[in-house]
Amino acid sequence: MASVFSGRAGRLAGIWAADQAQNNYNQQQGTLAEGRDNSLSAIDSGRTSSLAALGQGYGAAVPEYQAAIDRFNPWTEAGKSALTTYQNSLGQNGTEGNAAAVAQFQASPGYQYQVDQATDAVARKASALGALGSGNTMQAITDRAANLANQEYGGWQDRLNGLSNTGLQATGQQAGIQQGLGNLYAQQGRDQSNVYTNAAGQEAGIYTGYANSNASALGNLGQTIIGAGTGALMAGQTAAQNRLNFGMGLANLGASLFGSAMGAKKVA
Structure with a gap:
């Protein structure tokens, strides 16, 4: 049984309280670390899934644009x-x-057909007049072909210009779609950046919360240990005071007994 003069019980109680506080702190650290790791794992998994979904969606859209x-x-x-x-x-x-352009014009089916029709008409007329092989007939055929070429060449150029403009319009349509594809890639980059940014913010929040919880747990541990140490110190001081009081009491008792003995001796 602990003596009131030793303070041992108080010191033991203080040590036990400090040990319990340390054990509780260690358990809290394990729980906090487990929660932190699980949260970080969930964020990493979510980030991976989000990026995969984005890649799949944009990957499916790109061929459609192309x-x-x-x-x-x-x-x-x-x-x-x-x-x-x-x-x-x-x-x-x-x-x-x-x-090359003139040759291409002259080789066109429409032009050749019209030349054949015009020159045949001249030849038939000359044949009817009995002058098919004459120089005048050959010159007339040449002139008719040349005049037809002059008349048709401008129209042929207009058709070329029209086809060129059609190609220009088609190119403009392609450019618009290409711009849309570029915007799609840009949006994909922004979406991926947002995924990383959000995940980083969540991770930072977890680390901040972990640090705050750890600091709070350390503070509580320190307060508990200080309290236990103070209790043990007070127990020791109380025991010392008890010893002092006991000693003073014995001294007073001894002095009283000594005085009584001396008084009895004088009377005798």
Whole structure:
């Protein structure tokens, strides 16, 4: 049994309280660390799933944009070819280019048909007059072909220009779709950035909460240990005071007994 003069019980109680506080703190640390790790794992899993979903969605959209662009290719290619021929017909690409345009014009089915019809008409008329092989007939055929070429060449150029403009419009449509595709990629980048930013904010919040909880637990541990130490100190001081009081009491008792003995001796 602990003596009131030793303070041992108080010291033991203080040590036990400090040990309990340390054990509680260790358990809290384990719980906090587990919660932190689970939360971080959930955030990482969510970030991975979000990025995968974004990639899948945007990945499915990109081919659709490209398919829409490709649908205009026949018109853009035809317009590009028509523009080159039109420029050749205007002489913008030199004499060789112009000669190529004239040859292409003369080889067109519509032009050749009209020339054949016109020259046949001249030949039939000359034949009816008995002058099919004459120089005048040959000159008339040549003149008719030349006049027809002059009349038709401008119309042919207009058709080339029209086809070129059709290609230009198709190119504009492709450019618009291409811009939409570019915007899609930009939006994908922003969405991915938002996923990373949100996840980083959540992780920062978890670390901040963990640090605050840890600091609070440390503070509570410190207060408990201080309280236990103070209690143990007070127990020791109380025991010391008890010993002092007991000693003073014995001294007073001894003095009283000594005084009584001396008084009795004088009387005797």
